[in-house]
Amino acid sequence: MLPGSIQISGETLSGAEIKDICESLRENTVRLLSLRGCQLSDRDFGRVCRGVSESHSLAQLNLNLGVVSSISRVKQLAEALKTNRSIQSLFLHGSPLTDAGLVFLNPALATHPSLVSLDLGDCMLGDEGINLICGLLPPEGAKSGLRELTLSANPAVTSKGWAKLAIAVAHSSQLRVLNLDYNPLGDNIAGMLAVTVSSSRTLEVLDLEGTGLTNQSAEILLDMVENYPTCLRTLILAENSISPELQQQISDLLSEGEDEDENENEMRETEGRERTTWISQKNNEPVEHPAIRDSEC
Numbered sequence: 001m002l003p004g005s006i007q008i009s010g011e012t013l014s015g016a017e018i019k020d021i022c023e024s025l026r027e028n029t030v031r032l033l034s035l036r037g038c039q040l041s042d043r044d045f046g047r048v049c050r051g052v053s054e055s056h057s058l059a060q061l062n063l064n065l066g067v068v069s070s071i072s073r074v075k076q077l078a079e080a081l082k083t084n085r086s087i088q089s090l091f092l093h094g095s096p097l098t099d100a101g102l103v104f105l106n107p108a109l110a111t112h113p114s115l116v117s118l119d120l121g122d123c124m125l126g127d128e129g130i131n132l133i134c135g136l137l138p139p140e141g142a143k144s145g146l147r148e149l150t151l152s153a154n155p156a157v158t159s160k161g162w163a164k165l166a167i168a169v170a171h172s173s174q175l176r177v178l179n180l181d182y183n184p185l186g187d188n189i190a191g192m193l194a195v196t197v198s199s200s201r202t203l204e205v206l207d208l209e210g211t212g213l214t215n216q217s218a219e220i221l222l223d224m225v226e227n228y229p230t231c232l233r234t235l236i237l238a239e240n241s242i243s244p245e246l247q248q249q250i251s252d253l254l255s256e257g258e259d260e261d262e263n264e265n266e267m268r269e270t271e272g273r274e275r276t277t278w279i280s281q282k283n284n285e286p287v288e289h290p291a292i293r294d295s296e297c
Contacts, residue, residue: 004057005032011039018044025051031060034091037065042072049076053083062091064080064119074101081108089117092149099128106132115269116144121152121179127161129154134168137175140201152207155184166192169198179235182207190217194224204231210239218242218250225253268293 004019013021018040024030025048033052040048045067049106051295052058068074074097081087083120090109097105102125109115123129130151140146151165162185169175185193190213206255218237233254237247 022051042117051082053080068095076118083190117148119150130161137172150179177205179207188219211257213240
């Protein structure tokens, strides 16, 4: 167990154990709380939520695999998130939220000042839920938003919902990682996502494992990475009907792009050092210079 962490998996928790967890949360000694797949009473779940709301140290909250099992628990979690200001990562994978539950949770997610990573995989979401999630991906120049989003295994989302998400991702000012694995996307949605990737200034990782793709969409993705500049560094295409050769070609091209970026960064650092040395010698006194920033990609 990591320092400052409480990690329990698949156990039935007693009232005494919940009391200890809540005390630790209030004492601000916990950065990671994981109750993955645990069983606890509604009363004790409410106590945990109150502890979360009072914590100033909690950075990661993992309630995966059915801990948030009802609308009443969704509401309690939403109230906790409205007060909490420290959580950066929230994992609710495998929770039966449905669109109705996300309606209650979304306002707290949208206004949380620190949240950058959200896992809503296998949460029984549909198009309405996806529409709400799009609001967590503000466009360039707007407020900060999510950097990592997981929407794995939400098969009720239709092509209309995925199209809306693709547009939001293309214009997001923050998103770096998007996991859409094990959704029945097919080649048409993959084609839209290729346009999304080529338009995005930030997206570096896209997981399309087990999404019903064929060589048709793989060839479009290959053309994208071969002929157009993108920020993409990792594209996961396993468990699709795509030839190993095409997958390898795409992987090789992405690796080449990564090597080129590393070389560019090294050149910029060298130029920055040379420029700073020259100016300092010219003025014969120390000079403060703003840091030379690499591109976002």
